[in-house]
Every structure is written in C-alpha cells, then in structure tokens.
Amino acid sequence: MSDFLSPLALFRDPSVAPLFISRVVSSASVGFGQLALAWGVMNLGYGARGLSLVMACNAFPALLMICGGVAGDRFRRHYVLMGSEALACLSWLAIGAALFTGRAPLPLLCALAAIGGVATALFLPTLRGIIADLLSSPNRSAGNALVNQTQSAGLLIGLVSSGAMVTAVGPAWSASMRGILCGLSVVLLSRLATTRPSEPGTGPLRDLWDGWREFGAHPWVWVMTLQYTAITTAVVCYTKIAGPLYTADGHGGAWSWGVISACEPLGAVVGALVGARWRPTRPMPMAALLAMSVAIPMLLMGSGAPWPSIAAAAVIPGIFQAAYYVLWTTALQERFAPGVLVRVNSWNMVASYVLMPLIMLASGPLAAVFGAEALAFWSGMTAVIATLSALVALRLIAWKGSASEVRAERAIA
Template structure:
C-alpha cells in the first residue's frame, strides 16, 4: 500500500453506473453470479485502454524516480538536504489531499478526474524538465512543482480504485486486478532499470520530459473510457467525507487492516529508504548488493500479481493479512547480516506475497463497499495506511545511530510481525468470506 501512479487495480461494464451491493455478513456467503457472457478481458477495448494507460504512465514514473533525484543533486550547491526537501514537498500533498480526491471521485466522472490529474502531473513534470534543461531551477520552484505532482497523484489514486468495478463484472475483478498489476509492476521494473541509462545518455531533464509525455499519453487513453458522472443528491464536501468515514469505520476488517498497514508501511519505508542501504553499505557489498535485493523484490511482485490473478480463496482478507508476514523476513536477515543471495531470495518471496495481498485486498474492497462510496473509502485506506510513512523515515536514522543498524532493522521486522498478528485477532479479518460460485455457473474468467 503506497501512493503511486500504479493504483491498486481496474475494468468492463457499460458506461451506465451500477452500484456494488451492500456488504454481506461473513456467514453465510451469498452465491456469486456467473460473469455475463462477453469477450475475454484482453479483447475488451476499455480494459486494453486502461491497461495501456497504466503501463505507459508507470514506465514514465520509473524514469522520474531516478531523474528527479539526479536533477536536484546536479544543481549548483545542492545536496542531500535540498533533495529531501523536494521529495518531501512531493510526498506531503499525496497524503494531505487524498481525502479530497476521494470526495471528488465520488461526485464527478472518475475517468475525467483521472484525465485532469494526468494533465496536472504532465504540467508539473514538464515544468521540472524545462527548469533542469535551461539550468534555471530555483529551489522554491522545484518544491512548488513537486507539490503539484504530488497533488495530481492524490487526485488520481482514489479515482483509479473506483473505476475498476464500473468496468469489470464482479466475478472477474480479481483476474482484472492481477492482470493490471502484472503490467504495472513489469513497467515499473523496466522503467527503473532503464532510468539510469536514459539519464546517462540524454540527461535528467529529458528523462523528466519523457515522464511528462507519459502522463499525456495516459490521459488520451483514459479519455476512451468515457465514464459518466454519478447522478445523486448533492451534499457538502464535509458531509460526503463523514458518509465515507461511516462506510469505512463500519467495517471492522477494513479499518483493522488499515491500522495494521500504517505500522507495516512505516517499517517498510524505514528499511527501504534508510536502514537497508545502511546495512548493505556496512559490509554487504554496498549499492550493488542493495540493487540486487530491490530488483529481486520487483521480480517477485510481477510473479505475485500473476499468481493472485488466478488464486481462489474462501477468506481473502485472512489470506491477505497472512501474506504480510513474509515482509519481515528479509529485514530480519539484513539485521543479522545474512548472505546477500539469501536476503535477495527472501525479498523475492516478500514481493510475491505483497502483490497477493494487493490483489486480494483491492478485490475485496471493490466487492464489499458500495460503488457510490468506493473512492472515499479508498481515500481513507490510502490516508490511514500512509499516515506513519514519513515518521518511519524520520525515526530510522536516529534509531540506527542510537541502537545500531542491526537492532533498528530487527525492530522493524518485529513491528511488522506484531502488527500483523494483532490484525488476526479481529473476527471479521478471520471470518469474511468471498462469495461462493453460483451452482451451474463459473466464476473464473479467461484473460
């Protein structure tokens, strides 16, 4: 669960909006209708458009992750402090405005909001590229454009989550979520792998320009979805936020897992941003070893998304929570300075488990939350899960200095295990069941 342009899933119903049924009690599960006859997902025009949009924009975002850092560090007098400030200006609006994005996505056409967000992101990255290419890049302007890019992500993410059940029959949601994540994860891995080459060959400015172009292409592709706005009584934004909160807080399984992931994401951020690089730099091979470990995780996410697309489980939230435990293993292995290949193997396994969680979680959210409130509930999910993420980065450095890197890593692994074990105490987490296949019907769908 992290803010990114990947979203967490998406896809085919008509443009008319239909509401997802109210959540059913965990026992007994109602039968699931067989999916209506229709073309396979890869032959559905709007599924292909959305998948292409996400794949292209995530590829560009892979370039931007590296290009923005190198662009800032290449400026006269710039250093780690300036880079941290620019990245913080990008991250804070993602958290601050995601609830606003959820309200907007439930009031207007979600596809149009996604287009607006993509165009805002394109303008932000085009401005960053222009400043870097011309050599005139005052710090305040970099921070302002980074904040604009973060705001675009905050508007886009809840709308993306809410689009999925508008395009995909209920029985095909899990397959669609998995297929989308396979494309997005593969694209992100390719983007990160090529970003260094692109920056070295053409410079950070042109790499940022490529990312801006990817936003424009994404907006053009999403335009083909043509989803209409929901027609319902207008209420104030605060009233709609309260209604979304009631939908969120009224589902124990939902808020319990979000609280769990507030802790898990903070621990993962501390490892990925500070402690992991420090551990490898302190005798495990430095940047080359860390790159291998991170690449192993990325490969695991691709395999995990493909596996999750076909996985059939009776208790999806329980399986999703259990799939969080493997995230602690590579961190614990780093803490005891295990061999790098063993750490990479554990990271590969954690990548598989992470996307099993992601697909099962997204599908359950789409099935159980009414469509009219889905983007607002999703925004609370984003907000809660990321609430402690900046804290993880802030605390990691001082903790490593006071306790040592090994003990700080062990603490992160312990937090993941304890938070996950606590989530399993919830009866709804253990008991919420997926809809059963209807007799004589098939719930599986071909790609």
C-alpha cells in the same frame, strides 16, 4: 493453462484495454521518477536530510486523498485519472528542467515534489474504484489482477531503464521521461468511457462523512487499514531513504538499487495471476499474513547483506503483495456500493499515508545518525509487529461475531 492466464484476455476488450496499457506506461514513469528524485537530490549535494525533506514534501499532499475519494465518487472516474496524470506530467517535466540546471534550489524541488504528490493523492483511490465501473462482478478479480500485473510490468521496465539512464546520462533525463510518459497515459485514459458514479445531491463534507461512516462500520476494514498504515510507513523508509543511501554507500550505486527495486514487480507479475484464481476460506487473515513479506529484504539489508541477495529476496514480497492486492481490492469492490467505493478506499489509504511526511522528515536524520542498515532493520520489524497485531485483532473480531450468532440463536430458541 488458459484459466491461469485468464486476466490477460481482458486485453482483447476495447472498453477496458486502454486502462491496462495506461497502467504499464504510467507505472514505468513511476520507476523513472523514483530514481530520478533520489539521485537528483543527492547529486546536488543535499545529503540524507535534504533527501528526506524533498520526499516528505512529495508525501505530504497524501492528506488530500480523502478529497480524491470525493472526486472519484462524484465525477466520471476516468476524467479524475486523466486530470491527475496531466498534473503529474507538468510537475515532473518541471523537475527535469530544474535538475538540468545543475543548481536547483532545495525549496523549488520541494514545491515541485509536492505538486506531484497532489496528483498521486487524486489518482490512487480512484484507480481502485474504476474496475467496478468497467467490469461486472465475476470479472473484477481478473481485472484487479491485471491492474496489478500491468503496474508491476511497467514499474519493472521503468526501474531497470531508469537505473541505466541515471547512471549513463543523469537524473534530469529520467525525471523528464516520467513527465513524458504521464502525458502519454492521459491520451490512453481518454479512450475509456465511465458514467458518473452517483448524482451529487449533497455537499462534499457530507460525502466525506458518508464515506467515513461506511468505512468505520466494518471492524475488519479498519484493522487491515491500521496494519497497512504501519507497513506502508516501513516500506517508505526502506524504499525512499534506507535503500538509496545503502546502495549509494558502496553497495552498487543507482544501478543496483534499480535492480533491487525491479525485483519486487518482477515477482508481482506472477503473484497477480495467483491472486486472480486463489479463493482462501479466510481471505482477510491470509491477506494480512501476505503483507508481512515486505520485511524479508528489509531485514536482509539491515544485516548488511550484499545487494544481489537483497534483490533475490525482493521477488518474494512481490509475489505475495500482488496476491494481497487482488484479495483486498476485490473484497472492497464486492462489499461496498459503487457510489461510496472510492471514498472508502480513500479513507483506507489516507490513514496509511497521513504519517508519511513525518516519517520522511525523521528517517533521513535517523539514517544519518544510526545508518541506513539500522533504518532498514527496524522498518522490517515494524512490518512484522504490525502483522502479528492485526492477526490477533481479526481473530478477536471473528470470535465476537461467532459469539453474537450463538446468542441470537439462543434468543430465538
């Protein structure tokens, strides 16, 4: 049993423990912000189209993620994380203040949501690289598992608490809590110690090119990225637009959506432990298959299922997605040099987030015309089709690799 819980032993290491405590705090803040923004916009009477516009503005700065990759490979990574959290703190405190007025103009909410999106774009790729700084190769799988566990635990706390807070005292308080928790995360991250990943001998544009070259040189990386792109857009439609609209329309309201959203991180707490120990013989095809599990609650919502059934089903992708995160992140950390790791991650992630603003803008009007159930159903089908396509592509790559080896052996003979 002690081996199964081995990632938790990292909490006893003072050189990395602040990162994991910070992930609990910061991820809890994400839960508060997720419900605060959705219900804040709807309570102001802006409807599905207004909600999709605000969410699109929040997603649009993800295009800057490649710049975050450059920053994460040129500066001390805990400094980049601290700066990102400080920016998020300021933007969410401002959103809370705007919602407290009860008549915040839509352009102001869009601008503040965009600032929060910039913080996310800087933060996410750097987070995926910092474990390589803090832990040696044998411990990285456990470290990645614990990052996912602490994120899931924090998100679980935030979503459940924010559902109650939004219902009891309103979304303005929930948005303000997001800002306060981001500020606390800055303090925790300041206790880490990382070194500069590489000396900046070239300009930012050359750094971007080097990262792209490393990213594009491995077919399995961009196949998985394309699948992740499709699945991310499906998840965004479901979590940001379809889910809140579905539950607000007579299916339990903010409280039920908070519970549904919390069930996935609840499953992820277990899934990360599984991922820390599991060593499949074909990790990438297995990771691709695990990612498809996000379709289960989407298809249930698309069929008009009651919210408790959707909540129960959401535990399954929580387990599988956490195992996917550990397999994928550890594979990148083991196969790419530390000096280019964050840039590779940023190219992987920006491809997934580049379509988000357009998806946000389109999904609100689509939900208004066809309904939240139809939007949820087709989001789930997108995840299924993308996964089947990725499995075929990975199989072709493996077949071509085997054929090349055979030709090389014949040439030598």
